[in-house]
Amino acid sequence: MPAPDPLGFLRDALAGAEDAALALLGQERVRLAVTGLSRAGKTVFLTSLVANLLAAGAGLRTLPALEAASGGRLRRARVLPAGVEAVPRFDPQAHLAALAADPPRWPARTEDLSTLALTLELDRRSWFGGFLGARSVTLELLDYPGEWLLDLPMLRQSYAEWSAATLARLRRGSRAAAFAPFLEFVDALPEGAPAEDPLSRRGFALYRDGLRAARDGHGLRLLQPGRFLNPGPRGEAPLMWFFPLPRPGGGGLAELCARRYDAYLADQRAAFFEPFFRRFDRQAVLVDVLAALHQGQEAFDDTAEALAEIAAALRYGGSWLDRLTGQGVRRVALVATKADHVPARQREALAALLEDLTAAPRERALAAGAETGVHALAAIRCTEDDVATLEGRPVGAVRGVLLESGRSAKVYPGEVPMRRPGPEFWRHGRMFEMPAFRPPRLDPHGAAGVPHLGLDTLLAWLIGDLL
Amino acid sequence: MSEAPGAPPRGPRVILEEGGAPPRAAAPPPRGAEGPPAPRLDFGWERTVAPAAVARLRPGTAWSTLGLLGAGAGVLVLGLSALEAANFVAAQFARATWLGVLTLGVAGAGYGLIGAALWREVRGLAGLRSVDRARAAFARGDHATAREEALRWAAEVPAAQSVLPALRGCNDPDSLRAILEAGPLAALEAQAQALGRAAALQAFAVTAVSPSAALDALIFAWRGVRLVRQVAALHGLRPGVAGTAALLRRTLFDAATVAATDVAVDAAARALLTNPLLEKFAGEAAAGAVAARRMLRLARAASEACRIVPPR
Incomplete structure (x- = not known):
């Protein structure tokens, strides 16, 4: 096993001091780690987050819950200009253009690390503080191949x-x-x-x-x-x-x-891990719970085990050294992605299932002093709710346009259990692959953000207290 | 598996609908494209998120602990001293009318000057607030507020008065911004640069001949503050002490980003001038060149901080 880094404490202390100095100047820096297994939707999530935050900064109401959490103080959002970074830059514009193109393309499997930083300019909370000018919060974002996350428990x-x-x-x-x-x-x-x-x-x-x-x-x-x-x-x-x-x-x-x-x-x-995963303040763990459910019991249990392994290996800032250096994660959001693949009444069940699935990791995070929350969201909403008739009975379904054929289709996603299902649930025995839907009509420049479900609620919970 | 009667079917299904296009697909064909565009759902997102659809939340402000402490101390000092002065004036009147009138005059003049200073501070801070409001309005595309602020600003700034009629005729924030940037803001930028060059020349000269580094820093700081106030005055701001401090904070954070570059320039300039005979004078001249560069950058940063239009 590789030896732990002896200078880690010193580096953490320096980073903590730098963060404190920046916060004193009204230039806070928040590292938001968007983690998740492969195909959980990290790239689409980051693309939607950037587009909707930029649009919200231009005064559009793309993120109403975040606007309420920030007390309407968000004045402007902009992408921080590139410096001399050696890491590739996350390109939300290219992803948006591909999604808006004809025919549309979903982002391919992420093959490399990429980063991007957004600066949110905010009015000060206090009347006197207002005279010091706008406060800024810099959100540092990271996209990476989800497969690499599973190396974390190996350490x-x-x-x-x-x-x-x-x-x-x-x-x-x-x-x-x-x-x-x-x-x-x-x-x-x-x-x-x-x-x-x-x-x-x-x-x-x-x-x-x-x-x-x-x-x-x-x-x-x-x-x-x-x-x-x-x-x-x-x-x-x-x-x-x-x-x-x-x-x-x-x-x-x-x-x-x-x-x-x-x-x-x-x-x-x-x-x-050292340069990108050692220090972050907030974390969103994305999970495609529905796909795991559709792939059968073994895949579902395997996803749960993978999540538990990753959660056990993450650093929650509970140790006295972390408290001393101001490092560690303060809030962890567990997010069931692609929530638009189920009708509205089942989205709560999706979140409840993820809550049940991650009960043990959440307890560990709580014990370490990190707050945890469970959310269901669709970073880009591709369907609308509908009703289908199956076996003579009306059932809640979603309707969207299929990516390949361009045909409109209703999808009945099956019943989503609120708890980890027992053996009888799996007896129908059929594996199901959710078809890929076309993204909705989008502005290729993303000036008005992109349609989503629940992204604002997640961001309000995750970073609302910082704004 | 047999399902309970009335229970929904458990297994997921895909049900293809008749016809290709969904009812709500309404994407307009792109200009110059051949054939109809691929059908997509249209949630009318642009209309849903438009700022006019729902009134924006008013930003909430609160008193910080430091603010409350400061305000309380101010009320106590001013209020109690005013009461004390009033008692003293009354006592002087009791002694002799002429003495009372004289004391009242002295107290009135003293408090009048303090009031004038406070008024100047408030006006300076209100000017900065007004710039903030205008920039926020431009950033979020709020035409009504941006136009109102731009007209008020142009009426007060001599360099912008010529574009007042054009500003009144603008119907969108982009044209407002274009007129301001092409006309008065470009002129103010040039004037700020001229002020910066004058300050840079002084900083260069003083740094090259001054006997100590501490004195260099003092002179640079004094000249920097003066430069920031001069640039603010160009933009129609008359900042007092608090206003100048606020403006300096905004300006300096921006200017600090070039500090690293300056260090490199400093080192390079000193490395080039390694002749021992020239070392004494040229070394100081190199430091002076860096100070001059900083002054020019400060003028640009101060001008950026005072603009009523946010940088693109």
């Missing part, structure tokens, strides 16, 4: 622990089928297999193919390491040529895999 595990836990998981349920060639390969490896590259590359390729099959064929989410599924712009490097072994403590190949495991985690820590 607390040694190679031997990770190998044992992963292999036990691979032998269960539909994973066993997806990973059959890999399991056959590792089970056939002799004890003390030599540290040879052809062997390690073969094992890596089989393991990576298994991860892909589990993700694409079975809708599973708890798949580690994240860069195996989404290597990012740097591509596949030799430090990734490792995989779980049944006897991870020996020499030869096992020792080589253990060294590469440590090197991989050190690299992820240095390139991703």
Whole structure:
């Protein structure tokens, strides 16, 4: 396991002092981490957030709940001009243009990190303070491949622990089928297999193919390491040529895999977690609960387990060191995305289901002093509520325009349970894939924001107290 | 699985509707496009979020603890001293009428001067508030408020009086902004730059010959404050002490962003002038060049802070 960073405290203290000085000058900085598993809708969420905040800053009522929370003090919002950052810049305009294009395109799978900062100019709360000019709050946003988030729990595990836990998981349920060639390969490896590259590359390729099959064929989410599924712009490097072994403590190949495991985690820590994930103040965890529900019991339970693993690995600012340096997350919002895929009366059930699913992680966050809230939202609303007749009975449905064919379709999303469903719920046995809808009519420049459901309520809860 | 009678069907379904286009698809064809656009839902979002649809919330203001403390102390000092002075005047009248009249005159003059100073402060702060209102109105596209503020501002600023008729004829914030930026604001910008160059020349000269770094800083600060007040006066603002402090705070935060650049320029200038014979004078001259650059930047930042139109 890689050693923890000894200078972390010093860096946290410096960052805390810098934040305090900026706040004293009326130039607060808030780092909002938008986290979530892959395909949870992070990119669309960030695009909608930026477009709607910019429009709200221009006086449009795109975010009424946030406007109420800020007491109508938001005067202006603008994207902070680029400086000399080495990280790619998140481009909401390009995403909006693609969504508004004919034919429309949803953002592709995120392949790399990108960042963007928004500055919100606000009137001061006090009458005297008003003479000091506008206060500003800078929101720092980050988009990244969701698969990488699952490397976070690995930081607390040694190679031997990770190998044992992963292999036990691979032998269960539909994973066993997806990973059959890999399991056959590792089970056939002799004890003390030599540290040879052809062997390690073969094992890596089989393991990576298994991860892909589990993700694409079975809708599973708890798949580690994240860069195996989404290597990012740097591509596949030799430090990734490792995989779980049944006897991870020996020499030869096992020792080589253990060294590469440590090197991989050190690299992820240095390139991703330390600079971007160590310090943030507010956090939104996005979950596509409905898709997990539609993909069957195993995928649903797997999503819940992945969420619990991630939540356990996040840093909530509860320790005395965090309090001393002013670091750590103060508010965590758990968000069920794509809420427009269910009719209005089922959105509460969607939020309640997520609440039930994340009860344990929420308790942990609460114990650490972070507030938690559960929300259901659609960052871009693509459907409207309707009624369908099924088996002679009227049922609540949603209606939208299908992305591929351009035909109007009603979708009955099934009943969304308010709690983690029991075995009888899964007995209908059919897996269902929600069709992709076309985005609604949009201004390609996003001057009026974009239609959404519940984004304003989420932002009011998440950052309303800072405005 | 058999479902309970009356219970909704559990499994999700997709039900395709007859015909391609949904009833509410109303996207207009893009100019120059061939064929009809792809059908989409239209929520009428632009109309829903238009600022005119619902009255904007009035920003709430509250008294901060420091504000309450300051106001209380002010009331006590002024109120009690006024009562004390009134008692003293009454006592003087009891002694002799001429003495009472004289004391009343002295007290009236003293309080009158204090009142005039307070009035000047309030007017200066109100001017800044007015600039804030105008900028906020331009930023959110509130034409009525932006026009009202622009007309009031133009009536008070000599450089803008020529565009008053054009401003009265404007029907949207964009044309208001265009007229202001092309006319009076461009002229004010040029005048601010001229003031900045004059201040820069003085800062350069003083820094090059001054005997100590502490004196440099003092002179730079004094000249900087004076420059900010001069630029504010160009824009029709007459800030008092509190107004100047507020303006300095706004200006300096912006100007501070160039501090890092200045450090690099300073180092480069000093590195170029490494001749030992020239070191003494040229080193100070390099510091003076940096001070002059800062003064020019300060003039630009002060002008930005005083504009009634927000920067694009």
